[in-house]
Amino acid sequence: MMNTVWQRLDVLARMLTPSLITGGLVILSVLPLHIPSYSSVVPSFALMSVFYWSLHRPDLLPAFTVFLVGILYDILTGGPMGVQACVLLGVYWVTGLQRQFLLGKSFLVVWWAFIMIAAAAEVLQWIIMSLIFATLIIPLSALFSFLQTAALYPLFARVFIRVQSTLPQVA
Amino acid sequence: MANRQERVHKITAPLRSMAQRFMFLFLLMSAVVILLFGKADPTVFERTRVAVIDTTAPVLEILSRPVATVAAFIKEIEQLAVLRGENAILRQENARLEVWQIRAQKFEEENVRLRDLLRYVPEPPATYVAARVVANSSGAFVRSLLVNAGSQDGIANGQAAVVGGNLIGRVAEVGQTSARILLMSDLNSRIPVLVAATRARAVLAGDNSPLQRLFYLSANAQVKRGDKVITSGHGGVFPAGLSIGIVTSIDQASVRVRPYVNWDFIEEVLLVDYESEVVSSALSDRYEQPVKLVGEKPTER
Numbered sequence: 229m230m231n232t233v234w235q236r237l238d239v240l241a242r243m244l245t246p247s248l249i250t251g252g253l254v255i256l257s258v259l260p261l262h263i264p265s266y267s268s269v270v271p272s273f274a275l276m277s278v279f280y281w282s283l284h285r286p287d288l289l290p291a292f293t294v295f296l297v298g299i300l301y302d303i304l305t306g307g308p309m310g311v312q313a314c315v316l317l318g319v320y321w322v323t324g325l326q327r328q329f330l331l332g333k334s335f336l337v338v339w340w341a342f343i344m345i346a347a348a349a350e351v352l353q354w355i356i357m358s359l360i361f362a363t364l365i366i367p368l369s370a371l372f373s374f375l376q377t378a379a380l381y382p383l384f385a386r387v388f389i390r391v392q393s394t395l396p397q398v399a
Numbered sequence: 400m401a402n403r404q405e406r407v408h409k410i411t412a413p414l415r416s417m418a419q420r421f422m423f424l425f426l427l428m429s430a431v432v433i434l435l436f437g438k439a440d441p442t443v444f445e446r447t448r449v450a451v452i453d454t455t456a457p458v459l460e461i462l463s464r465p466v467a468t469v470a471a472f473i474k475e476i477e478q479l480a481v482l483r484g485e486n487a488i489l490r491q492e493n494a495r496l497e498v499w500q501i502r503a504q505k506f507e508e509e510n511v512r513l514r515d516l517l518r519y520v521p522e523p524p525a526t527y528v529a530a531r532v533v534a535n536s537s538g539a540f541v542r543s544l545l546v547n548a549g550s551q552d553g554i555a556n557g558q559a560a561v562v563g564g565n566l567i568g569r570v571a572e573v574g575q576t577s578a579r580i581l582l583m584s585d586l587n588s589r590i591p592v593l594v595a596a597t598r599a600r601a602v603l604a605g606d607n608s609p610l611q612r613l614f615y616l617s618a619n620a621q622v623k624r625g626d627k628v629i630t631s632g633h634g635g636v637f638p639a640g641l642s643i644g645i646v647t648s649i650d651q652a653s654v655r656v657r658p659y660v661n662w663d664f665i666e667e668v669l670l671v672d673y674e675s676e677v678v679s680s681a682l683s684d685r686y687e688q689p690v691k692l693v694g695e696k697p698t699e700r
Binding site: 255257258259260261262263269270290291292294295298299300303304305306307308309310311313314317318320321350353354356357360361363365366368369370372373 | 419422423426427429430431432433434435437438441444447448451452455458459462463466467470532533534535536538539540541543544545571572579581586587606607608663664665666
């Protein structure tokens, strides 16, 4: 009896992992890392996580979590609330549409898809922000942020793959 | 049995996917609605924002400590390498500063005498709260810091945030135990300033780039590269005379200012409480006397 309770808890914890990782990465992205010029070009860790999990285990990353993570991100960075939620939900949606095509493809193809989606997300965010502030925002740091996101994805994907292999299969 | 399960699955699967789709649309709409409401009235979600920041700040604080320790360690090693050279420079600097100290003391005495002569109303004294930076929450579009001091420490909206005597921004959001500092480079930052040499007034505005722009500089104002820019104190929120940065480029379109502080390495900030109750009561005491003196003047004549 005891055993099954623990087993269930264990399964539950594993089921929650993708959501927790995504939330944790938001926290990571606001930690002061004391790296020169880093803060203005922080890669979007959460975007990588949302892309990966909605591609490989959408059952473990519900849209509601994506929404919450987006809101948390907006609040922690002090940006207008809802922007990051829109962007991440957009990523979630587009990735879901491309899922059938991408599953089983080589990593390079997936990476390429990620780069496309991340670029679209950054452009979308730039458009929303520019509309909100009613000015054309200098897009330089958004560009650097995107480049970092694109370049770091393989590294994070490796970690995600590791984590995924410990998760229970679809019931 | 298995057959029945299959049938149930056949019916529920499309329903499920429809429900999921509906949920997704609902969430997307909510995000858009939140966005529009927040745009229309930025104070709508202030309580939520503050509550979230207050709850995450302790977590951020715990997490930021090891990071800061590692950063400090690396810095220490870097410094060890240049210790000798730096020592020599510091000795020279010290000798120079000692001369300055003597001059400063003389000036201070002179200042006191001259102020007495003029019956000058002194600047209200400010109180300072030192706070630790727990999150450098700047992104590609927003520039701000989270610190671990809030309303219970006397922090209030609009207070100046200072590092090493230089302004870096102002308090923009206050929780009970945490606060957000909007850096000068943020799009929303507007600070009344003076060009120190000519006393020309302007507004320093952030535009998401490392250099800030001077706005509303009068057309005949004389500004040149290397001029110092300080807070003007207009608007009464910031103390006057806090140094900000220097003018680095002037062209047809804009005058740009480079701030003195590099905010990548900020660990602590001082929040300047310029108008707290304690201070303002002290202020009224101070104001009373000079005001009286001015009133008495005509009767003396």
